[in-house]
Amino acid sequence: MKKRILLAAMALTWVLPAAAQDYPSKPIKIIVPFGPGTATDTVARVVGAAIGNRTGQAVVIENKPGAEGQIGAQAAATAPPDGYTIFITTQTTQAINPFVYKSLTYDPVKSFAPISGLSLGAQIVMVKNELPVKTIGEFIALARAQPGKLSFGSGNGSSRGGAELFRIMAKIDLLGVPYKTQPQAITDLMGGRLDIIFSDFTTGLPPVLDGRARGIAVTSKERIPGLDQFPTVNESGVPNFEMWAWTAAYAPAGTPRPMIDKLNALVREAVTTEAYKTLTKTTFAVPFPGTPEELAAFQASESKKWGEIVAIAGMKEP
Template sequence: MNPLRFRRRALAAALTCITLGLSMGAHAQAYPSKPITFIVPFAAGSATDQLARALGQSITEQTKQAVVVENKAGASGMMAAQAAARAGADGHTVLITTNTTQAANEHLYKKLPYDPVKDFAPVTGLGKGGQVLVVPAASPYKSVAELLAAARKSPGKLSFGSGSSSSRVAGEMLKQLSGTDILHVPYKSNPLAITDLLGGQIDLMITDTSTGVPQVKAGKLRALGYSTQKRSAQLPEVPTIDEAGVKGYDMGYWFAAYVPAGTPAPVVARLHDLLVAAVKSAPAKSFFDTAGSEAWTTTPDELAKFQAAEAQKWGKVIKAAGIDPE
């Protein structure tokens, strides 16, 4: 090759790399250039909503840009995930979600309006927690054993509500491992199910602690068991469901952040740093302490691998629970 032509090509390649690097740097420096929208798959007052608002407060303090929380409850989070997937890939629309949309729904529904892997770029994990089995304070059942004895005596008579896939699968796992027949009643969100539980329309539910524990503390609900293998720091006197006699019972949940696929890597990196700092902030710490959950952050790659493992795990649990895709 002509030496002069070779040098020209080398110079052109170098300039391209420099230009690309400057462009990527500009993406990160300019972000966020306008208010950020957090899309939440559940209703206001839910655990995910509370966490999103705490994180948003911190990010606003860090960037001086407003963070708007948009609740799109219903259809087990599918409407919210679809809306987030279709948003502009510039980092200004973020899906603050859970295992419901990213690991469970693909096994619960025959057809999703979004792809939990291909439609999103993982940003970071946000937190992990457990759930609490609750009944109305006036319920005759004082323990998991009493509740399940009644369920066995009258199959199909008792009912449990759920407003998320985590809550639904937790209830189905209880049925499976205890050999009981309890009617499932679906809701758009856990707070709505709590309302009917308080009103006596359903008999029990297994809900996230941020939704259930305040009602327990207020004396309106009675906690019978905790869903993970370790007791809740908020309810240390309440046995785990495993301890209460349903051996092998273990069902937690997690929160994470995603942006639409195609979002520039520098923007993802900048958002990741903002969210990691937000998870460590006072508003988020207050949420985790109140909700009885714990902070948990990851790199985007770590979240992708974790999500893949969780999807496989939830698939096995859902299949074993005998839940047919809708």
């Protein structure tokens, strides 16, 4: 019996490297827990195209939005751990949801194998054109004059987190309105049905630059080169305010390490392509590829930070 077990174990060690060496031999699926047109979706499509070009295999993007990313996260967590499913997501599913919801259908740590970080970016603070404010200070004054009357929309956890932290640090009362996706929230802002949004640059910056909404600040600690016309929230009346959003790639837990290493190499190569460099340049994001271990450590630190933010802002759902 012991001899058979030993032989089986040896066979497995031979099979996995061989499988990794032939990888990929069929289409790869990328699950995105947010809708088409979102920042995460845009990153996934550029990365997927690069992987497809490098491997000669089709890369299929599956958008599964809803429930603050939980639907997509569950789909990724229960996918076969064979190296043919990549989960491209954000801090919403991996660092925020565990503190907001009493129970999840997935575990942000145990359900996934980290592959690599992808991008890190600040947010644009935007208000509807009809709102009579042009600065963060003016918005705070208006909110204090009309407590509970002004609304913010959010289509993901980082957007809500930015607005909630701002609300707490500025000592104002705002009405939060949740959306299935960020583009839906921005559409309502442009239609005058919301007052303010904290948004990623991919979905928020275009309507600001073409005049459909008014940008009043960015959430980085210092002004962003190329967007110097927008002051920071930190310098505009809310000292020490800072908010960043990130994207990263994971695989289902149990994916063999040789497959993870292959995926890590493919993702890190994708981040060096001209298409990805153009994406980060136009969205004012910073690439942050790394090892699986580095992503795991980064996620742990982000979970600690977001746990404190959720507690301070009172974001926990009943």
